[in-house]
Amino acid sequence: xxxxxxxxxxMVRIRAFEDAAERASQGGVQIWGQSAAADAExxxxxxxxxxxxxxxxxxxxxxxxxxxxxxxxSTHRGHGHTLAKGADSTxxxxxxxxxxxxxxxxxGGSMHIADFSVGMLGANGVxxxxxxxxxxxxxxxxxxxxxxxxxxxxxxxxxxxGPFLEALxxxxxxxxxxxxxxxxxxxxxxxxxxxxTAGTRAASARAESMAIAATQVDGNDVLxxxxxxxQLIAGIRAGSGPRLLHAITYRHKGHVSVxxxxxxxxxxxxxxxxxxxxxxxxEMLQAKGQGEAAAQVLAQAQAEIAAAVAAAKAAPHPPAHExxxxxxxxxxxxxx
Numbered sequence: 290x291x292x293x294x295x296x297x298x299x300m301v302r303i304r305a306f307e308d309a310a311e312r313a314s315q316g317g318v319q320i321w322g323q324s325a326a327a328d329a330e331x332x333x334x335x336x337x338x339x340x341x342x343x344x345x346x347x348x349x350x351x352x353x354x355x356x357x358x359x360x361x362x363s364t365h366r367g368h369g370h371t372l373a374k375g376a377d378s379t380x381x382x383x384x385x386x387x388x389x390x391x392x393x394x395x396x397g398g399s400m401h402i403a404d405f406s407v408g409m410l411g412a413n414g415v416x417x418x419x420x421x422x423x424x425x426x427x428x429x430x431x432x433x434x435x436x437x438x439x440x441x442x443x444x445x446x447x448x449x450x451g452p453f454l455e456a457l458x459x460x461x462x463x464x465x466x467x468x469x470x471x472x473x474x475x476x477x478x479x480x481x482x483x484x485x486t487a488g489t490r491a492a493s494a495r496a497e498s499m500a501i502a503a504t505q506v507d508g509n510d511v512l513x514x515x516x517x518x519x520q521l522i523a524g525i526r527a528g529s530g531p532r533l534l535h536a537i538t539y540r541h542k543g544h545v546s547v548x549x550x551x552x553x554x555x556x557x558x559x560x561x562x563x564x565x566x567x568x569x570x571x572e573m574l575q576a577k578g579q580g581e582a583a584a585q586v587l588a589q590a591q592a593e594i595a596a597a598v599a600a601a602k603a604a605p606h607p608p609a610h611e612x613x614x615x616x617x618x619x620x621x622x623x624x625x
Contacts, residue, residue: 291353291519294579296511297570298586299353300345303369304567305594306378307340310368310385310399313598314338314546333602334385337545338399339366343509346566347472347536348373350514351440354522360408360426360439362419365400366472366540367412370442375407382597388604395607396615408437417447420456420469427460427467427531438466438525446477448492449485460531461499468518468525469496469533472508474540479552496533508536509566512573539564 314334352373384391403411423441471492493503521532539561543550
């Protein structure tokens with residue numbers, strides 16, 4: 290079993306990053322019915338972000354069992370996956386701030402961060418798009434005979450889209466080394482997922498209908514996620530084909546960083562906060578006599594992200610002439 294303190298370290302790094310990114314996106318944003326405060330500073334992040342606050346146990350528990358050579362696809366809510374896979378927090382923050390030292394030279398932003406050096410194939414702004422990409426990557430791994438697997442994170446809203454079933458079918462037909470991870474935060478953007486999703490245990494049941502082994506787990510219990518992921522990943526590495534992990538969790542924030550989420554019942558949010566994965570892990574560490582170590586890990590994470598913010602603030606914006614680089618054209622010259 291993966292060390293709880295290590296899992297906690299990953300979770301608090303993600304939470305610190307998300308909190309800092311949320312603060313950086315607030316000033317000057319006038320959408321979702323909000324107006325900037327009179328004394329608000331200009332936003333350091335130009336536009337809202339999709340945060341994964343409250344879901345940290347899922348990427349922490351899964352990625353603890355991955356190697357750098359393993360491949361991963363993410364979603365529009367991908368900061369946590371990217372950090373857990375080993376990406377650099379400073380380069381990530383620089384990308385959010387639109388700086389030249391970001392992963393995509395400041396031109397991709399939150400939903401397009403990728404780091405192939407650690408197997409992170411990229412976040413993705415299109416719901417469900419990461420699944421077929423992961424399956425294609427897994428097929429390539431199998432054809433090359435490489436000892437690695439692919440993992441695809443996706444939300445519960447994705448299971449009602451065609452590429453979900455297409456990806457699972459493809460993976461099972463060809464017995465590909467891929468783990469599908471459903472982060473079921475119970476809401477699709479601003480709409481409850483339950484009333485618009487037919488059947489119970491939908492992600493697991495649909496996988497099992499294709500003879501893909503599936504495990505449902507409490508996605509706010511990082512040890513439970515880690516144990517389930519370890520078993521599923523071991524089966525995949527042994528050549529037993531694709532697997533699916535269905536993790537039930539909760540997104541503490543609105544759909545985007547400036548969304549007050551008035552469409553949710555405050556009592557529901559308050560109840561969810563009582564099962565916060567970081568609080569639960571910290572309490573377990575304290576019960577094991579590791580409270581001081583947990584406090585040190587938290588302080589280190591907060592210092593790391595504060596340094597990342599400072600570096601991003603100081604980093605240069607990309608020069609204007611780079612606007613025409615890293616883009617596809619029709620071959621008829623640069624865009625006017």
